[in-house]
Amino acid sequence: MPPAAPARLRVTGLFFRGARVATFVALGCLLFPHLRGAETQLSGQTYLPLSDVAARYGMKLGWGESDKTMQLQNSYCTIECTVNERSLRLNGQPMALGFPIIDRGGMFYLAKLDFDYNLFPLLSPGQIPGVPSLHRIIIDPGHGGDDPGTQNAALQTNEKTNTLDTGLRLAEELRKRGYEVILTRTSDVTFDRKKRPIFANNSKGDLYLSIHFNETDVNSVSGVETWILTPPWEPSSTQPKFVDADKNVLPGNRFDLWNTLIGFSVERTVTKELGAENRGVKRARYDVLVPLNMPGLLVECGFLSNPTEGRLILTPDYRQKIALALADGIDLYKTTLDKLRPHTPAPPPSPTTPPRHPEMINEISLPRSVAP
Numbered sequence: 001m002p003p004a005a006p007a008r009l010r011v012t013g014l015f016f017r018g019a020r021v022a023t024f025v026a027l028g029c030l031l032f033p034h035l036r037g038a039e040t041q042l043s044g045q046t047y048l049p050l051s052d053v054a055a056r057y058g059m060k061l062g063w064g065e066s067d068k069t070m071q072l073q074n075s076y077c078t079i080e081c082t083v084n085e086r087s088l089r090l091n092g093q094p095m096a097l098g099f100p101i102i103d104r105g106g107m108f109y110l111a112k113l114d115f116d117y118n119l120f121p122l123l124s125p126g127q128i129p130g131v132p133s134l135h136r137i138i139i140d141p142g143h144g145g146d147d148p149g150t151q152n153a154a155l156q157t158n159e160k161t162n163t164l165d166t167g168l169r170l171a172e173e174l175r176k177r178g179y180e181v182i183l184t185r186t187s188d189v190t191f192d193r194k195k196r197p198i199f200a201n202n203s204k205g206d207l208y209l210s211i212h213f214n215e216t217d218v219n220s221v222s223g224v225e226t227w228i229l230t231p232p233w234e235p236s237s238t239q240p241k242f243v244d245a246d247k248n249v250l251p252g253n254r255f256d257l258w259n260t261l262i263g264f265s266v267e268r269t270v271t272k273e274l275g276a277e278n279r280g281v282k283r284a285r286y287d288v289l290v291p292l293n294m295p296g297l298l299v300e301c302g303f304l305s306n307p308t309e310g311r312l313i314l315t316p317d318y319r320q321k322i323a324l325a326l327a328d329g330i331d332l333y334k335t336t337l338d339k340l341r342p343h344t345p346a347p348p349p350s351p352t353t354p355p356r357h358p359e360m361i362n363e364i365s366l367p368r369s370v371a372p
């Protein structure tokens with residue numbers, strides 16, 4: 001079911017790189033040396049000038065399509081920030097922000113909290129402490145039993161049926177790939193959504209993934225969006241602005257930086273493989289995410305209310321495609337974790353142990369980014 005009214009988000013493609021290089025105005029951060037390190041209080045928040053972010057990552061800073069958009073770019077990453085918008089785009093993928101981008105005197109500013117929780121984990125994953133393990137995955141097919149979720153009378157379908165089938169397919173695929181999988185439900189039963197993350201905690205999962213399908217009054221809206229827990233001191237994507245309760249630190253907030261990594265990986269992979277609109281990574285304090293003792297996410301895999309996407313979701317082939325794409329997104333996250341995890345020293349070679357291939361030295365290099 002829809003967590004919120006659809007946000008206005010432009011999609012220009014997942015791999016935005018080079019398309020606008022010809023028009024890229026390479027101002028460079030040298031134009032703004034006086035702003036480096038210049039944290040500023042704006043609208044009650046600590047903000048960073050984009051020149052600061054650009055300098056930190058050796059990125060060129062320039063204008064985008066208009067004077068409303070600034071673009072940061074290096075060889076592996078393009079970030080677009082549009083003034084007054086509560087989202088940015090990283091390699092074309094929308095990432096919801098807690099606070100709007102602000103223009104002051106021709107320089108754009110990003111809230112420091114938004115940098116910390118959105119850009120930092122993606123641009124500096126090697127600096128996140130405590131790499132989590134990833135073996136036991138809790139799959140939660142949303143709704144069930146007395147709670148049908150979203151319903152589409154014209155297509156004679158509901159959400160709970162499609163989440164269960166997709167969840168079972170995903171579980172089978174993940175088991176094939178060597179993961180241990182526990183499902184919150186394997187049949188059409190009622191299961192209080194507040195108890196599902198508790199079940200996940202008691203099952204000692206390493207990752208929690210809740211599967212849903214979306215709806216909205218506007219039938220033309222389609223696509224996939226991924227929801228992760230809102231960090232403390234930030235308003236959710238469902239809220240117009242900050243309220244006092246947002247200051248609370250919730251159990252699931254221990255995994256905020258990993259949530260960004262898994263959210264980005266899954267949203268990017270699923271939209272790419274399905275060819276679906278990328279509606280981005282968004283934030284909410286959903287019941288299923290708040291109490292988690294592990295990284296977690298809720299994926300709205302498509303709109304049942306869209307006649308075209310709804311019919312697709314009704315086909316077993318498409319649900320299988322969704323399951324494979326979710327599994328690939330989890331695999332991408334696991335690959336990143338494996339690269340970040342400190343390697344245990346290899347045992348001394350014995351006469352029966354073949355020598356390590358010289359290429360194995362590459363294992364010790366940390367990825368600069370999960371972005372390609």
Ligand SMILES: [Zn+2]
Binds near residue numbers: 001143149159212
């Ligand atoms: Zn739902």
